[in-house]
Amino acid sequence: MSSPNTGGLAVLSALDTARTQMYHVTAIVIAGMGFFTDAYDLFCISTVSKLLGRIYFYDVDRPNDIGKLSHFVNNLVTGVALVGTLLGQLVFGWLGDKLGRKRVYGLTLVMMVACAICSGLSFGKSRTAVIGTLCFFRFWLGFGIGGDYPLSATIMSEYANKKTRGAFIAAVFAMQGMGIMFAGLVSMVVSAIFLRFNHAKAFHDDHAGSTQPASDYMWRIVLMLGALPALLTFYWRMKMPETGRYTALIEGNAKQAAADMGRVLEIDIQADQDKLAQFRSQNEYKLFSGEFVRRHGKHLVGTMTTWFLLDIAFYSQNLTQKDIFPAINLTSKAEEVNALEEVFETSRAMLLVALFGTIPGYWVTVALIEKIGRYLIQLIGFFMMSVFLFIMGLKYNYLKNHGFLFAFLYSLTFFFANFGPNSTTFVLPAELFPTRVRSTCHALSAAAGKAGAIVGAFVVQTYTLDGNVKKIKTALITLAFTNMLGFFFTFLIPETKGRSLEEISGEDGGGGVGGGEGVREVDMGNHPRNKEDW
Numbered sequence: 001m002s003s004p005n006t007g008g009l010a011v012l013s014a015l016d017t018a019r020t021q022m023y024h025v026t027a028i029v030i031a032g033m034g035f036f037t038d039a040y041d042l043f044c045i046s047t048v049s050k051l052l053g054r055i056y057f058y059d060v061d062r063p064n065d066i067g068k069l070s071h072f073v074n075n076l077v078t079g080v081a082l083v084g085t086l087l088g089q090l091v092f093g094w095l096g097d098k099l100g101r102k103r104v105y106g107l108t109l110v111m112m113v114a115c116a117i118c119s120g121l122s123f124g125k126s127r128t129a130v131i132g133t134l135c136f137f138r139f140w141l142g143f144g145i146g147g148d149y150p151l152s153a154t155i156m157s158e159y160a161n162k163k164t165r166g167a168f169i170a171a172v173f174a175m176q177g178m179g180i181m182f183a184g185l186v187s188m189v190v191s192a193i194f195l196r197f198n199h200a201k202a203f204h205d206d207h208a209g210s211t212q213p214a215s216d217y218m219w220r221i222v223l224m225l226g227a228l229p230a231l232l233t234f235y236w237r238m239k240m241p242e243t244g245r246y247t248a249l250i251e252g253n254a255k256q257a258a259a260d261m262g263r264v265l266e267i268d269i270q271a272d273q274d275k276l277a278q279f280r281s282q283n284e285y286k287l288f289s290g291e292f293v294r295r296h297g298k299h300l301v302g303t304m305t306t307w308f309l310l311d312i313a314f315y316s317q318n319l320t321q322k323d324i325f326p327a328i329n330l331t332s333k334a335e336e337v338n339a340l341e342e343v344f345e346t347s348r349a350m351l352l353v354a355l356f357g358t359i360p361g362y363w364v365t366v367a368l369i370e371k372i373g374r375y376l377i378q379l380i381g382f383f384m385m386s387v388f389l390f391i392m393g394l395k396y397n398y399l400k401n402h403g404f405l406f407a408f409l410y411s412l413t414f415f416f417a418n419f420g421p422n423s424t425t426f427v428l429p430a431e432l433f434p435t436r437v438r439s440t441c442h443a444l445s446a447a448a449g450k451a452g453a454i455v456g457a458f459v460v461q462t463y464t465l466d467g468n469v470k471k472i473k474t475a476l477i478t479l480a481f482t483n484m485l486g487f488f489f490t491f492l493i494p495e496t497k498g499r500s501l502e503e504i505s506g507e508d509g510g511g512g513v514g515g516g517e518g519v520r521e522v523d524m525g526n527h528p529r530n531k532e533d534w
Protein backbone atom coordinates (compact mmCIF):
# COMPACT_ATOMS: atom_id res chain seq x y z
CA MET A 1 0.00 0.00 0.00
CA SER A 2 1.36 3.44 -0.88
CA SER A 3 0.17 6.74 0.41
CA PRO A 4 0.69 10.35 -0.42
CA ASN A 5 3.48 12.12 1.39
CA THR A 6 4.32 15.65 2.25
CA GLY A 7 6.06 16.00 -1.07
CA GLY A 8 2.57 16.33 -2.58
CA LEU A 9 2.18 19.75 -0.96
CA ALA A 10 5.04 22.05 -1.82
CA VAL A 11 5.04 24.15 1.38
CA LEU A 12 5.25 21.06 3.63
CA SER A 13 7.94 19.50 1.49
CA ALA A 14 9.92 22.75 1.56
CA LEU A 15 9.74 22.89 5.36
CA ASP A 16 10.81 19.25 5.72
CA THR A 17 13.79 19.52 3.41
CA ALA A 18 14.94 23.09 4.12
CA ARG A 19 18.60 23.49 4.99
CA THR A 20 19.31 24.85 8.44
CA GLN A 21 19.47 28.63 8.14
CA MET A 22 19.09 31.86 10.06
CA TYR A 23 15.31 31.66 10.47
CA HIS A 24 15.71 28.34 12.32
CA VAL A 25 18.25 29.92 14.65
CA THR A 26 15.98 32.94 15.16
CA ALA A 27 13.02 30.71 16.00
CA ILE A 28 15.11 28.76 18.52
CA VAL A 29 16.26 31.97 20.21
CA ILE A 30 12.78 33.53 20.32
CA ALA A 31 11.09 30.40 21.66
CA GLY A 32 14.08 29.53 23.83
CA MET A 33 14.14 32.87 25.60
CA GLY A 34 10.57 32.18 26.62
CA PHE A 35 11.72 28.96 28.26
CA PHE A 36 14.69 30.72 29.80
CA THR A 37 12.19 33.09 31.45
CA ASP A 38 9.88 30.22 32.41
CA ALA A 39 12.62 28.37 34.26
CA TYR A 40 14.01 31.50 35.92
CA ASP A 41 10.56 32.50 37.20
CA LEU A 42 9.65 29.01 38.42
CA PHE A 43 12.91 28.23 40.20
CA CYS A 44 14.17 31.58 41.51
CA ILE A 45 11.59 31.25 44.29
CA SER A 46 13.68 28.39 45.72
CA THR A 47 16.59 30.75 46.34
CA VAL A 48 14.53 33.28 48.33
CA SER A 49 11.78 31.28 50.03
CA LYS A 50 13.83 30.81 53.21
CA LEU A 51 14.50 34.54 53.18
CA LEU A 52 10.76 35.20 53.14
CA GLY A 53 10.48 33.14 56.32
CA ARG A 54 13.18 35.17 58.03
CA ILE A 55 11.61 38.49 57.03
CA TYR A 56 7.91 37.87 57.59
CA PHE A 57 7.73 35.02 60.12
CA TYR A 58 10.26 36.17 62.67
CA ASP A 59 8.84 36.17 66.21
CA VAL A 60 10.05 39.19 68.21
CA ASP A 61 9.23 37.35 71.44
CA ARG A 62 11.68 34.59 70.49
CA PRO A 63 14.84 36.45 69.42
CA ASN A 64 16.95 33.28 69.21
CA ASP A 65 14.53 31.60 66.83
CA ILE A 66 15.13 32.40 63.15
CA GLY A 67 11.92 32.96 61.22
CA LYS A 68 10.76 30.11 59.00
CA LEU A 69 7.82 29.54 56.66
CA SER A 70 5.33 26.97 57.87
CA HIS A 71 4.96 23.81 55.77
CA PHE A 72 1.71 25.09 54.30
CA VAL A 73 2.99 28.57 53.44
CA ASN A 74 6.25 27.19 52.01
CA ASN A 75 4.33 24.82 49.74
CA LEU A 76 1.97 27.61 48.73
CA VAL A 77 4.76 30.04 47.84
CA THR A 78 6.79 27.50 45.85
CA GLY A 79 3.88 25.55 44.37
CA VAL A 80 1.19 28.08 43.45
CA ALA A 81 2.95 28.97 40.18
CA LEU A 82 2.85 25.29 39.20
CA VAL A 83 -0.93 25.25 39.63
CA GLY A 84 -1.18 28.32 37.41
CA THR A 85 1.16 26.68 34.88
CA LEU A 86 -1.02 23.58 34.65
CA LEU A 87 -4.15 25.62 33.97
CA GLY A 88 -2.33 27.92 31.56
CA GLN A 89 -1.08 24.93 29.57
CA LEU A 90 -4.59 23.61 29.09
CA VAL A 91 -6.13 26.98 28.18
CA PHE A 92 -3.40 28.26 25.86
CA GLY A 93 -2.82 24.83 24.33
CA TRP A 94 -6.47 24.67 23.31
CA LEU A 95 -6.42 28.28 22.08
CA GLY A 96 -3.32 27.53 20.03
CA ASP A 97 -5.30 24.99 18.01
CA LYS A 98 -8.46 27.10 17.81
CA LEU A 99 -7.05 30.56 17.08
CA GLY A 100 -3.59 29.81 15.75
CA ARG A 101 -0.19 29.57 17.37
CA LYS A 102 0.90 33.17 16.76
CA ARG A 103 -2.31 34.87 17.90
CA VAL A 104 -1.93 33.75 21.48
CA TYR A 105 1.87 33.49 21.60
CA GLY A 106 2.40 37.14 22.50
CA LEU A 107 -0.25 37.12 25.23
CA THR A 108 1.69 34.56 27.27
CA LEU A 109 4.75 36.82 27.19
CA VAL A 110 2.77 39.88 28.30
CA MET A 111 1.40 37.95 31.29
CA MET A 112 4.87 36.75 32.24
CA VAL A 113 6.37 40.26 32.14
CA ALA A 114 3.53 41.91 34.06
CA CYS A 115 3.25 39.25 36.75
CA ALA A 116 7.01 38.95 37.31
CA ILE A 117 7.13 42.68 38.03
CA CYS A 118 4.00 42.55 40.21
CA SER A 119 5.39 39.57 42.17
CA GLY A 120 8.31 41.73 43.25
CA LEU A 121 5.93 44.55 44.18
CA SER A 122 3.82 42.36 46.48
CA PHE A 123 2.32 44.57 49.14
CA GLY A 124 0.24 44.53 52.29
CA LYS A 125 0.08 45.79 55.85
CA SER A 126 0.57 42.33 57.31
CA ARG A 127 2.73 39.32 56.45
CA THR A 128 -0.40 37.45 55.42
CA ALA A 129 -1.28 40.18 52.93
CA VAL A 130 2.25 40.24 51.45
CA ILE A 131 2.42 36.46 51.04
CA GLY A 132 -1.16 36.39 49.71
CA THR A 133 -0.38 39.07 47.13
CA LEU A 134 2.80 37.25 46.13
CA CYS A 135 0.92 33.99 45.65
CA PHE A 136 -1.79 35.74 43.61
CA PHE A 137 0.68 37.20 41.15
CA ARG A 138 2.78 34.01 40.99
CA PHE A 139 -0.35 32.04 40.11
CA TRP A 140 -0.95 34.28 37.08
CA LEU A 141 2.75 34.27 36.30
CA GLY A 142 2.49 30.48 36.14
CA PHE A 143 -0.60 30.78 33.95
CA GLY A 144 1.41 32.73 31.37
CA ILE A 145 4.34 30.34 31.66
CA GLY A 146 1.95 27.45 31.01
CA GLY A 147 1.05 28.83 27.61
CA ASP A 148 4.69 28.86 26.54
CA TYR A 149 5.01 25.06 26.78
CA PRO A 150 2.60 23.90 24.05
CA LEU A 151 2.98 26.98 21.86
CA SER A 152 6.79 27.05 21.77
CA ALA A 153 7.03 23.31 21.19
CA THR A 154 4.39 23.31 18.47
CA ILE A 155 5.78 26.35 16.66
CA MET A 156 9.31 24.93 16.67
CA SER A 157 8.17 21.50 15.46
CA GLU A 158 6.13 23.03 12.63
CA TYR A 159 8.96 25.34 11.55
CA ALA A 160 11.74 22.73 11.62
CA ASN A 161 12.96 20.34 8.94
CA LYS A 162 12.55 16.64 9.60
CA LYS A 163 16.29 15.86 9.91
CA THR A 164 16.96 18.30 12.74
CA ARG A 165 13.48 18.82 14.22
CA GLY A 166 14.20 16.95 17.45
CA ALA A 167 17.45 18.82 18.03
CA PHE A 168 15.74 22.17 17.42
CA ILE A 169 12.88 21.44 19.84
CA ALA A 170 15.35 20.10 22.41
CA ALA A 171 17.47 23.26 21.97
CA VAL A 172 14.44 25.40 22.81
CA PHE A 173 13.83 23.33 25.93
CA ALA A 174 17.54 23.40 26.83
CA MET A 175 17.10 27.08 27.59
CA GLN A 176 15.26 25.90 30.69
CA GLY A 177 18.62 24.77 32.04
CA MET A 178 20.09 28.21 31.36
CA GLY A 179 17.13 29.76 33.18
CA ILE A 180 17.70 27.54 36.23
CA MET A 181 21.40 28.43 36.21
CA PHE A 182 20.67 32.15 35.97
CA ALA A 183 18.13 31.89 38.79
CA GLY A 184 21.00 30.78 40.99
CA LEU A 185 23.50 33.22 39.45
CA VAL A 186 21.28 36.30 39.71
CA SER A 187 20.28 35.49 43.30
CA MET A 188 23.93 34.97 44.17
CA VAL A 189 25.06 38.25 42.57
CA VAL A 190 22.23 40.34 44.05
CA SER A 191 22.75 38.90 47.53
CA ALA A 192 26.52 39.51 47.21
CA ILE A 193 25.90 43.15 46.29
CA PHE A 194 23.65 43.67 49.29
CA LEU A 195 26.13 41.87 51.54
CA ARG A 196 28.88 44.26 50.44
CA PHE A 197 26.51 47.19 50.93
CA ASN A 198 25.63 45.96 54.43
CA HIS A 199 29.25 45.54 55.44
CA ALA A 200 30.09 49.00 54.12
CA LYS A 201 27.26 50.50 56.18
CA ALA A 202 28.21 48.39 59.23
CA PHE A 203 24.64 47.44 60.10
CA HIS A 204 24.42 46.59 63.78
CA ASP A 205 22.54 43.34 63.14
CA ASP A 206 24.93 41.88 60.56
CA HIS A 207 25.79 38.70 62.47
CA ALA A 208 25.04 34.98 62.33
CA GLY A 209 21.32 34.30 62.28
CA SER A 210 20.36 37.91 61.61
CA THR A 211 18.15 39.39 58.90
CA GLN A 212 19.36 42.62 57.31
CA PRO A 213 16.93 45.46 56.47
CA ALA A 214 18.09 45.24 52.83
CA SER A 215 16.81 41.64 52.56
CA ASP A 216 13.30 42.82 51.77
CA TYR A 217 14.60 44.58 48.66
CA MET A 218 16.78 41.65 47.63
CA TRP A 219 14.04 39.05 47.02
CA ARG A 220 11.86 41.57 45.20
CA ILE A 221 14.65 42.47 42.77
CA VAL A 222 15.35 38.79 42.04
CA LEU A 223 11.71 38.14 41.18
CA MET A 224 11.29 41.27 39.06
CA LEU A 225 14.38 40.58 36.98
CA GLY A 226 12.46 37.63 35.51
CA ALA A 227 10.57 40.13 33.35
CA LEU A 228 13.67 41.30 31.50
CA PRO A 229 14.41 38.40 29.08
CA ALA A 230 10.74 38.06 28.16
CA LEU A 231 10.49 41.79 27.48
CA LEU A 232 13.54 41.72 25.22
CA THR A 233 12.05 39.09 22.90
CA PHE A 234 8.48 40.43 22.67
CA TYR A 235 9.03 42.40 19.44
CA TRP A 236 10.59 39.44 17.64
CA ARG A 237 7.87 37.08 18.83
CA MET A 238 5.25 39.36 17.33
CA LYS A 239 7.10 39.45 14.01
CA MET A 240 7.05 35.66 13.58
CA PRO A 241 4.56 34.53 10.91
CA GLU A 242 1.96 31.85 11.63
CA THR A 243 3.36 28.38 10.99
CA GLY A 244 2.90 27.15 7.43
CA ARG A 245 1.35 23.92 8.62
CA TYR A 246 -1.37 25.67 10.60
CA THR A 247 -2.10 28.14 7.80
CA ALA A 248 -2.33 25.39 5.19
CA LEU A 249 -3.81 22.39 7.02
CA ILE A 250 -6.12 24.16 9.49
CA GLU A 251 -6.98 27.49 7.88
CA GLY A 252 -6.93 25.92 4.42
CA ASN A 253 -4.92 28.75 2.89
CA ALA A 254 -2.06 27.15 0.96
CA LYS A 255 -1.31 30.41 -0.86
CA GLN A 256 -0.72 32.33 2.37
CA ALA A 257 1.30 29.45 3.83
CA ALA A 258 3.51 29.34 0.72
CA ALA A 259 4.02 33.12 0.86
CA ASP A 260 4.88 33.17 4.58
CA MET A 261 7.26 30.21 4.49
CA GLY A 262 8.75 31.26 1.16
CA ARG A 263 9.66 34.59 2.74
CA VAL A 264 11.42 33.09 5.76
CA LEU A 265 13.07 30.32 3.72
CA GLU A 266 13.99 32.82 1.01
CA ILE A 267 12.73 30.55 -1.80
CA ASP A 268 9.70 30.44 -4.09
CA ILE A 269 7.10 27.87 -3.02
CA GLN A 270 4.17 26.71 -5.13
CA ALA A 271 0.80 27.35 -3.47
CA ASP A 272 -0.77 23.95 -4.40
CA GLN A 273 -4.24 25.01 -3.23
CA ASP A 274 -5.81 22.26 -5.35
CA LYS A 275 -3.80 19.55 -3.54
CA LEU A 276 -4.67 20.79 -0.08
CA ALA A 277 -7.97 18.90 0.24
CA GLN A 278 -6.31 15.47 0.41
CA PHE A 279 -4.20 16.55 3.37
CA ARG A 280 -7.00 18.30 5.23
CA SER A 281 -9.27 15.26 4.83
CA GLN A 282 -6.80 13.22 6.88
CA ASN A 283 -7.01 15.74 9.71
CA GLU A 284 -10.74 16.13 10.30
CA TYR A 285 -11.23 13.83 13.29
CA LYS A 286 -11.47 15.51 16.69
CA LEU A 287 -9.61 14.88 19.92
CA PHE A 288 -12.53 13.14 21.61
CA SER A 289 -13.30 10.65 18.84
CA GLY A 290 -12.89 6.94 18.24
CA GLU A 291 -10.55 7.66 15.32
CA PHE A 292 -8.20 9.67 17.53
CA VAL A 293 -8.23 6.95 20.19
CA ARG A 294 -7.48 4.29 17.55
CA ARG A 295 -4.63 6.26 16.02
CA HIS A 296 -3.16 8.13 18.97
CA GLY A 297 -4.85 7.11 22.21
CA LYS A 298 -1.95 4.94 23.31
CA HIS A 299 0.53 7.66 22.38
CA LEU A 300 -1.30 10.28 24.47
CA VAL A 301 -1.43 7.95 27.47
CA GLY A 302 2.31 7.39 27.04
CA THR A 303 3.26 11.07 26.80
CA MET A 304 1.03 12.04 29.73
CA THR A 305 2.10 9.29 32.12
CA THR A 306 5.82 9.60 31.44
CA TRP A 307 5.78 13.39 31.87
CA PHE A 308 3.71 13.04 35.07
CA LEU A 309 6.11 10.51 36.59
CA LEU A 310 9.22 12.42 35.53
CA ASP A 311 8.09 15.73 37.03
CA ILE A 312 7.35 14.23 40.43
CA ALA A 313 11.08 13.57 40.76
CA PHE A 314 12.38 16.54 38.77
CA TYR A 315 10.46 19.23 40.66
CA SER A 316 10.87 17.49 44.01
CA GLN A 317 14.63 17.71 43.56
CA ASN A 318 14.64 21.29 42.27
CA LEU A 319 12.26 22.74 44.82
CA THR A 320 13.78 20.91 47.81
CA GLN A 321 17.39 21.76 46.95
CA LYS A 322 17.41 24.47 49.61
CA ASP A 323 16.60 21.79 52.24
CA ILE A 324 18.96 19.12 50.88
CA PHE A 325 22.01 21.41 50.54
CA PRO A 326 22.49 21.93 54.32
CA ALA A 327 22.07 18.19 54.89
CA ILE A 328 24.99 17.41 52.56
CA ASN A 329 27.11 20.33 53.79
CA LEU A 330 26.92 22.36 50.57
CA THR A 331 25.50 25.25 52.60
CA SER A 332 25.71 26.32 56.22
CA LYS A 333 22.92 25.88 58.73
CA ALA A 334 20.59 28.87 59.01
CA GLU A 335 21.76 29.67 62.55
CA GLU A 336 25.37 29.98 61.38
CA VAL A 337 24.86 32.68 58.72
CA ASN A 338 22.88 35.86 58.31
CA ALA A 339 19.94 36.04 55.92
CA LEU A 340 21.80 37.34 52.87
CA GLU A 341 24.67 34.88 53.38
CA GLU A 342 22.11 32.05 53.44
CA VAL A 343 20.67 33.19 50.10
CA PHE A 344 24.19 33.53 48.68
CA GLU A 345 25.19 30.01 49.71
CA THR A 346 21.91 28.43 48.55
CA SER A 347 22.14 30.22 45.19
CA ARG A 348 25.79 29.21 44.76
CA ALA A 349 24.99 25.55 45.40
CA MET A 350 22.02 25.72 43.01
CA LEU A 351 24.27 27.32 40.36
CA LEU A 352 26.90 24.59 40.70
CA VAL A 353 24.36 21.77 40.38
CA ALA A 354 22.86 23.45 37.31
CA LEU A 355 26.26 24.11 35.76
CA PHE A 356 27.70 20.63 36.21
CA GLY A 357 24.57 18.46 36.21
CA THR A 358 21.56 20.13 34.67
CA ILE A 359 22.89 22.09 31.67
CA PRO A 360 25.22 19.39 30.25
CA GLY A 361 22.31 16.93 30.15
CA TYR A 362 20.17 19.26 28.04
CA TRP A 363 22.88 19.90 25.45
CA VAL A 364 23.98 16.27 25.22
CA THR A 365 20.35 15.57 24.29
CA VAL A 366 20.51 18.25 21.58
CA ALA A 367 23.70 16.67 20.22
CA LEU A 368 22.49 13.05 20.23
CA ILE A 369 18.72 13.11 19.79
CA GLU A 370 18.88 12.76 16.00
CA LYS A 371 21.55 10.07 16.25
CA ILE A 372 20.13 7.66 18.82
CA GLY A 373 16.51 8.82 18.89
CA ARG A 374 14.03 10.07 21.47
CA TYR A 375 12.91 6.62 22.59
CA LEU A 376 16.33 5.31 23.67
CA ILE A 377 17.32 8.59 25.36
CA GLN A 378 14.12 8.49 27.43
CA LEU A 379 14.68 4.88 28.49
CA ILE A 380 18.31 5.55 29.46
CA GLY A 381 17.37 8.66 31.42
CA PHE A 382 14.58 7.07 33.44
CA PHE A 383 16.69 4.01 34.24
CA MET A 384 19.78 5.94 35.35
CA MET A 385 17.72 8.37 37.45
CA SER A 386 16.18 5.40 39.22
CA VAL A 387 19.61 3.91 39.93
CA PHE A 388 21.12 7.09 41.39
CA LEU A 389 18.05 8.02 43.44
CA PHE A 390 17.91 4.50 44.85
CA ILE A 391 21.61 4.63 45.81
CA MET A 392 21.15 8.02 47.50
CA GLY A 393 18.12 6.78 49.40
CA LEU A 394 19.74 3.52 50.45
CA LYS A 395 23.06 5.08 51.51
CA TYR A 396 21.78 8.45 52.72
CA ASN A 397 23.24 8.12 56.24
CA TYR A 398 26.69 7.60 54.77
CA LEU A 399 26.39 10.12 51.96
CA LYS A 400 25.17 13.02 54.11
CA ASN A 401 28.56 12.93 55.82
CA HIS A 402 30.37 12.85 52.49
CA GLY A 403 29.00 15.98 50.85
CA PHE A 404 31.11 15.87 47.69
CA LEU A 405 30.05 12.31 46.84
CA PHE A 406 26.41 13.10 47.58
CA ALA A 407 26.61 16.24 45.44
CA PHE A 408 28.16 14.19 42.61
CA LEU A 409 25.37 11.59 42.68
CA TYR A 410 22.76 14.33 43.06
CA SER A 411 24.14 16.10 39.97
CA LEU A 412 24.09 12.85 37.99
CA THR A 413 20.35 12.49 38.58
CA PHE A 414 19.90 15.95 37.03
CA PHE A 415 22.19 15.05 34.14
CA PHE A 416 20.16 11.95 33.29
CA ALA A 417 16.88 13.77 33.83
CA ASN A 418 17.90 16.23 31.13
CA PHE A 419 19.80 13.76 28.97
CA GLY A 420 16.61 11.79 29.21
CA PRO A 421 12.92 12.24 29.91
CA ASN A 422 12.93 15.92 30.91
CA SER A 423 13.91 16.74 27.31
CA THR A 424 12.17 13.94 25.41
CA THR A 425 8.81 14.33 27.17
CA PHE A 426 8.80 17.87 25.78
CA VAL A 427 9.86 16.85 22.26
CA LEU A 428 7.61 13.84 21.60
CA PRO A 429 4.14 15.42 22.11
CA ALA A 430 5.13 18.12 19.61
CA GLU A 431 5.75 15.46 16.95
CA LEU A 432 3.28 12.63 17.49
CA PHE A 433 -0.11 14.28 17.01
CA PRO A 434 -2.00 15.78 14.04
CA THR A 435 -1.82 19.51 13.30
CA ARG A 436 -5.42 20.13 14.32
CA VAL A 437 -4.85 18.91 17.90
CA ARG A 438 -1.06 19.13 18.22
CA SER A 439 -1.02 22.09 20.61
CA THR A 440 -3.84 20.64 22.73
CA CYS A 441 -2.21 17.21 23.01
CA HIS A 442 1.10 18.80 23.98
CA ALA A 443 -0.79 20.86 26.56
CA LEU A 444 -2.45 17.75 28.01
CA SER A 445 0.92 16.03 28.27
CA ALA A 446 2.58 19.09 29.82
CA ALA A 447 -0.33 19.56 32.25
CA ALA A 448 0.08 15.95 33.36
CA GLY A 449 3.71 16.83 34.00
CA LYS A 450 2.73 19.84 36.09
CA ALA A 451 0.33 17.62 38.03
CA GLY A 452 3.40 15.55 38.87
CA ALA A 453 5.28 18.73 39.78
CA ILE A 454 2.44 19.68 42.14
CA VAL A 455 2.72 16.27 43.78
CA GLY A 456 6.43 16.98 44.19
CA ALA A 457 5.85 20.47 45.59
CA PHE A 458 2.92 19.77 47.90
CA VAL A 459 3.45 16.12 48.91
CA VAL A 460 7.16 15.28 48.67
CA GLN A 461 8.27 18.72 49.86
CA THR A 462 5.88 18.61 52.84
CA TYR A 463 7.08 15.13 53.73
CA THR A 464 10.77 16.12 53.80
CA LEU A 465 10.57 19.74 54.95
CA ASP A 466 11.56 19.01 58.56
CA GLY A 467 14.81 17.38 57.40
CA ASN A 468 14.02 14.04 59.04
CA VAL A 469 16.62 11.54 57.76
CA LYS A 470 14.20 8.62 57.58
CA LYS A 471 11.71 10.68 55.58
CA ILE A 472 14.34 11.89 53.12
CA LYS A 473 15.52 8.31 52.57
CA THR A 474 11.96 7.16 51.97
CA ALA A 475 11.31 10.01 49.57
CA LEU A 476 14.44 9.31 47.51
CA ILE A 477 13.62 5.60 47.20
CA THR A 478 10.01 6.44 46.27
CA LEU A 479 11.23 8.81 43.56
CA ALA A 480 13.45 6.02 42.21
CA PHE A 481 10.34 3.85 41.94
CA THR A 482 8.33 6.52 40.10
CA ASN A 483 11.13 6.87 37.56
CA MET A 484 11.18 3.13 36.98
CA LEU A 485 7.45 3.32 36.26
CA GLY A 486 8.28 6.02 33.72
CA PHE A 487 10.78 3.62 32.13
CA PHE A 488 8.03 1.04 31.52
CA PHE A 489 5.41 3.55 30.31
CA THR A 490 7.91 4.70 27.68
CA PHE A 491 7.11 1.47 25.79
CA LEU A 492 3.77 3.08 24.82
CA ILE A 493 5.57 5.72 22.75
CA PRO A 494 6.97 5.20 19.23
CA GLU A 495 10.17 6.61 17.76
CA THR A 496 9.65 9.70 15.58
CA LYS A 497 13.10 10.69 14.30
CA GLY A 498 13.70 11.13 10.61
CA ARG A 499 10.02 11.36 9.60
CA SER A 500 7.87 14.31 8.60
CA LEU A 501 5.13 15.39 11.01
CA GLU A 502 2.46 14.31 8.51
CA GLU A 503 4.03 10.88 8.16
CA ILE A 504 4.18 10.48 11.94
CA SER A 505 0.55 11.52 12.50
CA GLY A 506 -0.90 9.83 9.42
CA GLU A 507 -2.02 13.15 7.90
CA ASP A 508 -0.31 12.11 4.67
CA GLY A 509 -2.85 9.30 4.23
CA GLY A 510 -0.68 6.60 5.77
CA GLY A 511 -1.17 4.85 9.07
CA GLY A 512 1.23 7.04 11.01
CA VAL A 513 3.76 5.63 13.44
CA GLY A 514 2.40 2.35 14.72
CA GLY A 515 -0.15 2.34 11.88
CA GLY A 516 -2.90 3.20 14.36
CA GLU A 517 -2.96 -0.45 15.26
CA GLY A 518 -0.77 -0.46 18.35
CA VAL A 519 2.44 -1.60 16.62
CA ARG A 520 5.48 0.19 17.97
CA GLU A 521 8.20 0.79 15.41
CA VAL A 522 11.70 1.90 16.37
CA ASP A 523 13.24 3.96 13.61
CA MET A 524 16.44 2.25 12.46
CA GLY A 525 16.54 3.75 8.98
CA ASN A 526 14.32 3.50 5.93
CA HIS A 527 11.93 0.82 7.13
CA PRO A 528 8.21 0.54 6.21
CA ARG A 529 5.84 2.96 7.93
CA ASN A 530 2.89 0.66 8.44
CA LYS A 531 1.98 -3.01 8.44
CA GLU A 532 0.77 -3.16 4.84
CA ASP A 533 4.26 -2.10 3.63
CA TRP A 534 6.07 -5.07 5.21
